[in-house]
Amino acid sequence: MIKTDILIIGAGPTGLFTVFEAGLLKLKCHLIDALPQPGGQCSELYPKKPIYDIPGFPEILAGDLTSNLLQQGKQFQPGFTLGERAETIEKQEDGSFIVTTNKGTQHHAPIVAIAGGLGSFEPRKPKLDNIEKYEDKGVAYFIKDPEVYRDKKVVIAGGGDSALDWSIFLADVAEEVTLVHRRNEFRGALDSVERAQELKLINKINIITPAEITALHGDEKIEGVSITKDGQTERIDADAFIPLFGLSPKLGPIGDWGLEIEKNAIKVDTLDYQTNIPGIYAIGDVNTYEGKLKLILCGFHEATLMCQSAYKRLNPGKKFVLKYTTVSGIDGFDGTRKESPKAVVKAIV
Amino acid sequence: MQDVTIYITDREGEKHTVLAPTDMAMNLMEVVRTYELAPEGTIGVCGGMAMCASCQCYVTSDHKINAMEDEEDAMLSEAFNVKENSRLSCQIPITEALNELEIELAPDV
Numbered sequence: 425m426i427k428t429d430i431l432i433i434g435a436g437p438t439g440l441f442t443v444f445e446a447g448l449l450k451l452k453c454h455l456i457d458a459l460p461q462p463g464g465q466c467s468e469l470y471p472k473k474p475i476y477d478i479p480g481f482p483e484i485l486a487g488d489l490t491s492n493l494l495q496q497g498k499q500f501q502p503g504f505t506l507g508e509r510a511e512t513i514e515k516q517e518d519g520s521f522i523v524t525t526n527k528g529t530q531h532h533a534p535i536v537a538i539a540g541g542l543g544s545f546e547p548r549k550p551k552l553d554n555i556e557k558y559e560d561k562g563v564a565y566f567i568k569d570p571e572v573y574r575d576k577k578v579v580i581a582g583g584g585d586s587a588l589d590w591s592i593f594l595a596d597v598a599e600e601v602t603l604v605h606r607r608n609e610f611r612g613a614l615d616s617v618e619r620a621q622e623l624k625l626i627n628k629i630n631i632i633t634p635a636e637i638t639a640l641h642g643d644e645k646i647e648g649v650s651i652t653k654d655g656q657t658e659r660i661d662a663d664a665f666i667p668l669f670g671l672s673p674k675l676g677p678i679g680d681w682g683l684e685i686e687k688n689a690i691k692v693d694t695l696d697y698q699t700n701i702p703g704i705y706a707i708g709d710v711n712t713y714e715g716k717l718k719l720i721l722c723g724f725h726e727a728t729l730m731c732q733s734a735y736k737r738l739n740p741g742k743k744f745v746l747k748y749t750t751v752s753g754i755d756g757f758d759g760t761r762k763e764s765p766k767a768v769v770k771a772i773v
Numbered sequence: 774m775q776d777v778t779i780y781i782t783d784r785e786g787e788k789h790t791v792l793a794p795t796d797m798a799m800n801l802m803e804v805v806r807t808y809e810l811a812p813e814g815t816i817g818v819c820g821g822m823a824m825c826a827s828c829q830c831y832v833t834s835d836h837k838i839n840a841m842e843d844e845e846d847a848m849l850s851e852a853f854n855v856k857e858n859s860r861l862s863c864q865i866p867i868t869e870a871l872n873e874l875e876i877e878l879a880p881d882v
Contacts, residue, residue: 469824542814548882551853583850606855611847669851672825672882673818688814 426503428454430734431523431533433510436464438708438723439539440493445731447500448747452757454503454531456510456523458544463490465541468671479721499756505529509544511677519703535703535734538690540710542673550581550667552640562646562664573598577661579649581637582668588612590668592619595628602630602660604637604651640665686712696733697726703737705730777872783810784878793867801862802828805878815881821863826852828862829879836874838865853882
């Protein structure tokens with residue numbers, strides 16, 4: 425069981441900044457995120473897009489903001505459970521919480537901060553009859569272990585980077601790779617598109633465009649797919665079908681945690697961004713209140729106030745004095761210390 | 774600058790007549806959100822960067838609207854429920870030329 429002071433659900437900018445603010449108060453954080461890397465939307469959707477409204481940064485790429493936030497919080501040694509979705513929450517007798525992920529990882533903390541943005545990123549599933557029936561029986565929306573596809577007939581659908589990159593990678597692993605896309609054009613890095621083109625010419629990848637997968641076949645598992653091109657449908661043999669149509673965020677299981685939800689967001693008290701369940705906070709894009717703005721900078725503010733409230737909750741008797749990093753410096757949990765250099769006081773003679 | 778009238782059929786099939794300002798650098802997705810014609814979290818998920826297709830709509834009137842750029846075209850090539858008249862509403866700026874434009878919101882996926 426992972427134990428921490430503040431369990432943060434969502435490793436986007438707001439969640440990452442919480443690590444820093446909590447660290448200043450000597451509170452340790454652990455983050456859970458459904459994506460395999462931290463950064464949330466900033467790193468998953470638009471790492472190369474510039475953001476212009478982060479105070480102090482006239483322009484910063486979303487991916488760089490994520491890197492900076494990770495760097496800023498690093499000395500407070502946050503823990504990460506990545507690639508897992510927070511599934512259930514159980515309140516303990518002492519008021520603390522146990523949060524379990526879809527993979528069964530358990531986390532125990534007195535404070536839970538939901539910084540889940542618009543929700544956890546789930547694969548967008550094509551509308552095909554019986555597709556659910558074949559999930560884990562040949563149909564997969566992520567590739568976890570490419571070896572599963574060794575010497576198999578694999579059909580990949582999609583026109584973006586992941587469809588191209590996995591087709592290229594699996595060309596050397598699988599017996600046969602067929603890439604199906606609705607258009608002739610692919611949206612990916614130029615070298616990926618060129619590499620796929622080369623592999624097509626030497627018959628290492630079959631590329632079928634403009635076409636769509638229109639049916640799945642098989643008794644117990646995938647045995648074939650139907651591909652429709654120019655109104656003609658053809659069935660080909662397949663051991664695996666991997667649709668890669670990107671991800672879309674869903675509030676998911678958090679919606680069933682007994683929290684007050686309004687407009688797909690969690691209602692909070694603006695005093696400290698606590699939800700209707702004491703000890704559970706919601707910060708950043710996932711929350712709602714009168715006047716709410718879904719901006720990264722507002723998430724930072726909410727994270728800061730939330731940490732103060734969490735500190736008071738965990739230390740009910742203690743007097744709290746606001747500290748400035750310029751005055752107190754930063755004592756990292758890793759033994760590092762940062763402080764402003766002392767001014768030189770010396771007589772000039 | 775004049776406000777323009779836009780007819781928007783929501784995902785439940787209900788038709789709404791809304792006024793959209795032409796002087797606030799708004800796009801069509803933002804108009805839909807402003808009038809709350811689709812639940813929050815199901816539209817404009819990426820904020821309007823042509824990166825998620827949650828604001829896909831079908832243009833059903835005969836207006837001459839801005840041409841599609843590569844990013845929008847590429848996103849639509851991966852989206853679901855795409856038709857000939859599909860557009861990402863976040864990529865359509867509100868201008869006076871859009872007066873009496875008619876759109877339908879594509880289903881949520």
